[in-house]
Amino acid sequence: MSEHKRILLVEDSENDAILTMAAFQEANLAHEFVLLRDGQEALDFLYRRGPYAGQEGGPPALVLLDLKLPKVDGLQVLAKIKADTELKVIPVVMLTSSREESDIVRSYGLGVNAYVVKPVEYGEFVATLKELGMFWTVVNEPPPGTLAKGAE
Numbered sequence: 198m199s200e201h202k203r204i205l206l207v208e209d210s211e212n213d214a215i216l217t218m219a220a221f222q223e224a225n226l227a228h229e230f231v232l233l234r235d236g237q238e239a240l241d242f243l244y245r246r247g248p249y250a251g252q253e254g255g256p257p258a259l260v261l262l263d264l265k266l267p268k269v270d271g272l273q274v275l276a277k278i279k280a281d282t283e284l285k286v287i288p289v290v291m292l293t294s295s296r297e298e299s300d301i302v303r304s305y306g307l308g309v310n311a312y313v314v315k316p317v318e319y320g321e322f323v324a325t326l327k328e329l330g331m332f333w334t335v336v337n338e339p340p341p342g343t344l345a346k347g348a349e
Contacts, residue, residue, distance in 0.1 A: 236269030
């Protein structure tokens, strides 16, 4: 279907993380997930610092980013990614429970590629994540020559 792609899932809710990964698997989008629990850990991973220094593989093909995170919030992580000349081509999808207009406006102002509100109902959540996964890992064509094509 598509080449193996690494997806960075930054989510502090254990249940939402499990559901997200299960939805991708159910849609036969079995990609490598890197699950991180807070914004600082995400930045360390992206910049290969601390426990992620010397890690193999390129940057993720997609970042699924929660808004409300411990240590460093999702908006701060998004701002760092989109301000970095090498990382800014990575698609970032804000995957959150917030419908606050200010959160949506700030996210798009910082360069988020999509803003998705997590459905509360289980079936709807899984269906939404399947569609999201299909678009960003199969349908979407990243810029030519970028590492955003995923881990080879």
